[in-house]
Every structure is written in structure tokens, then in C-alpha cells.
Amino acid sequence: MAVVRRKRRGSALIGILLAAVAIVGFCVLFFLLETGYETFYNAAYPVEYQALVERYAEQNELPRSLVYAVIRTESSFQPDATSNVGARGLMQLMPDAFDWVHMRMAGEEDVTFDDMYDPERNIEYGTYMLSLLLDEFDTVENALCAYHAGWGNVKKWLSDPQYSENGADLVEIPIDETRNYVNKVTEARQAYQSLYGYE
Numbered sequence: 001m002a003v004v005r006r007k008r009r010g011s012a013l014i015g016i017l018l019a020a021v022a023i024v025g026f027c028v029l030f031f032l033l034e035t036g037y038e039t040f041y042n043a044a045y046p047v048e049y050q051a052l053v054e055r056y057a058e059q060n061e062l063p064r065s066l067v068y069a070v071i072r073t074e075s076s077f078q079p080d081a082t083s084n085v086g087a088r089g090l091m092q093l094m095p096d097a098f099d100w101v102h103m104r105m106a107g108e109e110d111v112t113f114d115d116m117y118d119p120e121r122n123i124e125y126g127t128y129m130l131s132l133l134l135d136e137f138d139t140v141e142n143a144l145c146a147y148h149a150g151w152g153n154v155k156k157w158l159s160d161p162q163y164s165e166n167g168a169d170l171v172e173i174p175i176d177e178t179r180n181y182v183n184k185v186t187e188a189r190q191a192y193q194s195l196y197g198y199e
Helices: 002-044 050-059 064-075 095-104 113-117 119-137 140-149 151-158 176-196
Strands: none
Touching: 002 176, 050 064, 050 119, 064 119, 064 140, 064 176, 095 113, 095 119, 113 119, 119 140, 119 151, 140 151, 140 176
């Protein structure tokens, strides 16, 4: 009888130990997965050029999440990026966009389009342009469309009932590439908000 009780106690003890090991193992696995998830997403959505982004986002009254999302989508944080149509730098400004912004900026006479490879000048000009577009078009989606497809195209779309019912909001973006661009920036912005708590 004592032998049977000892066997039962031994089996119960082994069961408890196995359960404890399983719980600890599960906790360790959960921690590793959580850490890996965060590491992956932090690497996928970096916050490079943080001081510059914060300075010019604040100066131009833009959400940091939007600026980071545009940079990630446009150049993947490569300051020397050049598109096949000639856009340059982190925020991929085109020559005509540079000229448009340059005309509106006071005290920047010595800046040239070649300076768009410089991270600070590019972020300064890119955020200023985004700010101008937001002032003009009111919504982030409209501003992103204009950033990608041009101010004139968005004006035309908003005046067309096929694309805008009220002249202020787009119900459809007629260019696939621009629609995909807006979706990518929007998803990236949501990731920056979720990961870093940015506005």
C-alpha cells in the first residue's frame, strides 16, 4: 500500500514538473516570438534620420508617421536613390517639384536640385511640399495623390464627378500606380503609429 502511494506521489510530482516545464517553455517561446516580431517590424519600419524628420515634421506641422511612411515608400531610406524618371533622394523629389517648392521657400537661393541627395535638404523640401499639398487639398489621401501624380491631376480628378462626388474627396483614384502608392504609404503610416506611438 505504501509503495502504491509513493508511486502515485511520484507520478503526480512528475506530472507537475512536466506541466511546469511546459509552461516555462511556452513563456520562453512566446517571449522569443514577441521579440522576433518586434525586431522584424522595427527593421522593416526604421526611424532613420530621426532628428531631421522630427525637426521638419514639426516645422511643417506634419505627423511624423506620415513623413516616415513617405520616406520608406519612396526610397527605403536610401539618400542616393534615383528613380527611373529622375526623382531624387529620400523623399524622391522630381525636378519640377523641386522648382515649385524652391520658389516658395525664402532664403534658400543657394540650394540646387543636386542638393536633393543631401538628407537634410531633401527632408526639408519634401516635408515643405507635403505641407503645401495638405494645405491645398485638406486630406492626407488627396495630398499623397498630388505628391505622387501631381497637383494638376488631383485638381482635375476633384472636379470630375466620376472621381469625386463633392469636389473635396476622391471616391476613386484613376491611376493604379497612384492608388497603390497611397495604399502603401497609408499602411506604412499605420505601422509607424502602432510600433512607435507616433501621431
